[in-house]
Amino acid sequence: MDPSAHRLGCSVAAGAGIAWQTVQPEATRILVTHRRPLLIDTDPGVDDAWAILMAASAPQVELVGLTVVGGNVGLDCTVRNACALVDLIGRPIPVHSGAARPLVAQTEDAGHVHGRDGFGDVDLPRPATSPTATAAANAIVELAQRWEGQLEIIALGPLTNLALALRLDPQLPQRVARLLVMGGAIDGPGNTTPFAEFNIGFDPEAAEVVFREWPTLELVDWVATLREAPPVGQIERLLAGDSPKARFMHQISRCTAAFVAAKGAQNWAFADPLAMLAMLDPAQVVATSEGAIAVELVGERRGETRLGPIDGERARSRIHQHFHQQALARALELALD
Numbered sequence: 001m002d003p004s005a006h007r008l009g010c011s012v013a014a015g016a017g018i019a020w021q022t023v024q025p026e027a028t029r030i031l032v033t034h035r036r037p038l039l040i041d042t043d044p045g046v047d048d049a050w051a052i053l054m055a056a057s058a059p060q061v062e063l064v065g066l067t068v069v070g071g072n073v074g075l076d077c078t079v080r081n082a083c084a085l086v087d088l089i090g091r092p093i094p095v096h097s098g099a100a101r102p103l104v105a106q107t108e109d110a111g112h113v114h115g116r117d118g119f120g121d122v123d124l125p126r127p128a129t130s131p132t133a134t135a136a137a138n139a140i141v142e143l144a145q146r147w148e149g150q151l152e153i154i155a156l157g158p159l160t161n162l163a164l165a166l167r168l169d170p171q172l173p174q175r176v177a178r179l180l181v182m183g184g185a186i187d188g189p190g191n192t193t194p195f196a197e198f199n200i201g202f203d204p205e206a207a208e209v210v211f212r213e214w215p216t217l218e219l220v221d222w223v224a225t226l227r228e229a230p231p232v233g234q235i236e237r238l239l240a241g242d243s244p245k246a247r248f249m250h251q252i253s254r255c256t257a258a259f260v261a262a263k264g265a266q267n268w269a270f271a272d273p274l275a276m277l278a279m280l281d282p283a284q285v286v287a288t289s290e291g292a293i294a295v296e297l298v299g300e301r302r303g304e305t306r307l308g309p310i311d312g313e314r315a316r317s318r319i320h321q322h323f324h325q326q327a328l329a330r331a332l333e334l335a336l337d
């Protein structure tokens, strides 16, 4: 017997007539799937709901978990909304509850956009799905070890869970195949303040940890979101569809639709779905720039994302700026099938 096998926790059936069997621990086992394993860190949110449905209907990915963070609304609501989405998808996707608050500051949520519960205050029934007992940051670490070298992560909310996971496992970036963040406003105004985009502005310290310490990541920012926003009429036609997913999205979009209408907007900004499009189908991205991003932590510009030259000290960020025309609208349509 290889003595190391025992240390690795192999199951040993001495005297039971069963051969010694070396079992690799969960952390080093290589799992193989023909689909790309995808973890979504999220604060649902109508925008997140679209993105999650896109991923759920994409044949090229296996949705291995939703790690949930407080942000768009409080954590109780974002967890419940994630569970409601898993019910709608109809497959057992683990939901992990995460950080209720930013690492350092207490910041206002975005209930004025998404409804107080994040899903348009429509009194959805209590979900049948419940969150697991594993906290989000732990789940990120565990999934990255289970899918060593294969896991892809997309972060659609404040980066609190991801920063905590990075502290738990400093090797996390090396275990992950790809990280894509929706956040920031490079060379343009934010949506929370003139400087800060919501996900970064909600927890700038967490964002700074990720942008400083993750070697390479991809970004879809608020400026690209506005540039690629589909016409309102196109989205309204999708929401008038008759599939269960279309009816669900129509229901929870009520508050967001009123917000868009009150602003007199011609286009409907879809940040998380645009990020998901870049994640699922990189061929739809037609222009990407590169740089190192720093997050402002003090003063009125707190939460601002500033792009500088790649210096080896910070993440090499690949910022997806332009997409094929109509790609997002087509992806949204497919998500409701």
Ligand SMILES: [Ca+2]
Residues within 6 Å of the ligand: 042, 043, 044, 045, 047, 048, 072, 156, 157, 272
């Ligand atoms: Ca979000």
